[in-house]
Amino acid sequence: MTRLIHLFLVFSLLSVMAVGGGTAVLPEMQHMTVHTFHWLTDDQFRNIYSIGQVAPGPNMLMVLLIGYKLAGWAGMVVVGIGFFLPDCIITLFVNRWWVHLGGWPWRISIQRGLAPVAIGLMTSGTYAIARLSVVDVQTLGIALVVFGILLWRHVNPGVLVLVGGAAYLLLR
Incomplete structure (x- = not known):
């Protein structure tokens, strides 16, 4: 309690x-x-x-x-x-x-x-x-790419989180 x-x-x-x-x-x-x-x-x-x-x-x-x-x-x-x-x-x-x-x-x-x-x-x-x-070079790269995409276009952040997670798994 x-x-x-x-x-x-x-x-x-x-x-x-x-x-x-x-x-x-x-x-x-x-x-x-x-x-x-x-x-x-x-x-x-x-x-x-x-x-x-x-x-x-x-x-x-x-x-x-x-x-x-x-x-x-x-x-x-x-x-x-x-x-x-x-x-x-x-x-x-x-x-x-x-x-x-x-x-x-x-x-x-x-x-x-x-x-x-x-x-x-x-x-x-x-x-x-x-x-x-952002804990290593891969996560920094993914973060910069996502940031660039968000500056360039309006994309659903949920999609970017899923794609970023998949990219991290593939790069690892």
């Missing part, structure tokens, strides 16, 4: 910190689950993240896999509630307040000020996953 409460508290905190979306909290999620509480290894976190990218639906459903890995079905439910409910409640109230302030002159300034914060947080998340995933 103590572990379930701990999981709820950790993922509730992560939920509140997810200003720029789920990717924004990936570095902190990785730090807390791997280094602070030692619930997962770097490889396990990377694998769960990869499954979240390939699976249909929002990629942050990966938190459900973390909960399941740590405490079974109860862990999955507790982590899901802890990660998604606080953010939903906050979003509901802030959205109503934001609509109410429709004519407020500072509204545009706040939106423009939050955009770089969100971009920075997402970049930090991308860096954290890249640091876990």
